[in-house]
Amino acid sequence: xxxxxxxxxxxxxxxxxxxxxxxALAWMALAGTRLLPLAAMRLLGRTLGAAAHLLARGPRRTAxxxxxxxxxxxxxxxxxxxxxRSFSTLGELLGETVASLRPAGGPAxxxxxxxxRAVLAEARAEGRGVLFPSxxxxxxxxxxxxxxxxxxxxxxxxxxSYDPRFSRLYDRxxxxxxxxxxxxxxxxxAARILRTLRAGRVLGVPMDLRSRVTTCAAPFLGxxxxxxxxxxxxxxxxxxxxxxxxxxxxxxxxxxxTATRIRTDDLGASSEDAVELTARINGELSRRIRAMPHAWVxxxxxxxx
Numbered sequence: 695x696x697x698x699x700x701x702x703x704x705x706x707x708x709x710x711x712x713x714x715x716x717x718a719l720a721w722m723a724l725a726g727t728r729l730l731p732l733a734a735m736r737l738l739g740r741t742l743g744a745a746a747h748l749l750a751r752g753p754r755r756t757a758x759x760x761x762x763x764x765x766x767x768x769x770x771x772x773x774x775x776x777x778x779r780s781f782s783t784l785g786e787l788l789g790e791t792v793a794s795l796r797p798a799g800g801p802a803x804x805x806x807x808x809x810x811r812a813v814l815a816e817a818r819a820e821g822r823g824v825l826f827p828s829x830x831x832x833x834x835x836x837x838x839x840x841x842x843x844x845x846x847x848x849x850x851x852x853x854x855s856y857d858p859r860f861s862r863l864y865d866r867x868x869x870x871x872x873x874x875x876x877x878x879x880x881x882x883x884a885a886r887i888l889r890t891l892r893a894g895r896v897l898g899v900p901m902d903l904r905s906r907v908t909t910c911a912a913p914f915l916g917x918x919x920x921x922x923x924x925x926x927x928x929x930x931x932x933x934x935x936x937x938x939x940x941x942x943x944x945x946x947x948x949x950x951x952t953a954t955r956i957r958t959d960d961l962g963a964s965s966e967d968a969v970e971l972t973a974r975i976n977g978e979l980s981r982r983i984r985a986m987p988h989a990w991v992x993x994x995x996x997x998x999x
Contacts (some may be wrong), residue, residue: 697939727792731927732801732834734788736978747778753993760992764915764984779988787989791835795866804833804840810953813915814846814896816954817935820933823891824952825929831982832941832989837951838898841939842872844951849874850898853905878907883981889976891934899925900977903994911971915980919997926971930963934969938978943986954978 705713727735747754753940757777765773817824826848828837843847854877855861865875874895876886890897901922902914909920929936939953961967962979983990 707986710726713857717857718725719844720860721874724792724795728796732790732887736786737789738793739785739787739789740782741785742788744778746785746870747781753794754781755796756920756995757992759992760996763917763997765987776987777992780830781990783842783988787833790833791979794835794839795863800890801833802841804941804949804951806840806844806846806951807953811844812847812954813937813955814939817837817937818846818894818896820935821894822932822934823894824896825891825925825934826827826896827901827925827936827938827956827979828898829940829979829983830900830991830994831902831979832943832949832986834941836949837939841896841898842949846894847893849895849897851874851876851878851887852868852900852905853878854880880886880898887928887986888932891928891932897934898936901925901975902983902996904996904998910969910972912969912976913980914976914996915983917997919976921972921976923968925970926968926975927963929958930961930971936975938975940982940997941989942982 696783701934727738730738747796754777757780761768761773761776765776766775768776790801814824828834836852839849844989845987852864852875855864861877874890876883876890876897887897887996899922903923904920907922907924911918912921913919916920928934936956936958937953938949938956944950944961956971961971
């Protein structure tokens, strides 16, 4: 019997006690930071990120290995500096995300560039919805809400947390800002995905991390990586346009949302075509990560078998 609730399992008494303790700590942390201003939340996040870099030896080792794989041209000192900066940056972004749970006082929406709006408008005008692959790059939670603020009807595909209480927290984070969520393992998820596209909406799909779904090997940051192939199959079978979008740095040191359309008119709906489209998506995501590597999750074991 599996202990994963997402697969119909149940927790043992020991697991329940541990998960209850984790949830209680998380809830107390949220309550304790409720009155902190945004600047303080960012500073606290950076501090926690730096502490994690110092104390979490396993994730730090994974991040160093991944950075060395993706950037062999960097020397050891530069690689270590990049990993250290990524921990601090992601900690700061976590602080922003927690602040977003409050009714007021959270970070402002990101600017969706005129070019990104035009790309998405043109793709939506074709009437088949839009597949929107994205990545855990920079303030990715703000990307979703910023698109909605810009008038783009976004629905995100997400995997449920191991603890349903965290999934409900996630619903609160996105739902309060008008972002729809399709939980991948929920009953009727496939039908909801198709309805989203048929209604002309934009289906956001994170594709940069390993996941427990059907995959294919496709280059990612210069190395073969098992990547979800389902999004490419959906796009090719429905003929929905594919637009990759993420946060990107602006000239003032902040963040904006940019988007790039991926060519699909030369592809059919075969398995080989799905692999090719997945590779094209990975190529664009890789380009974006390389443009601001300090803001990606290098501690994720992306190339594990």
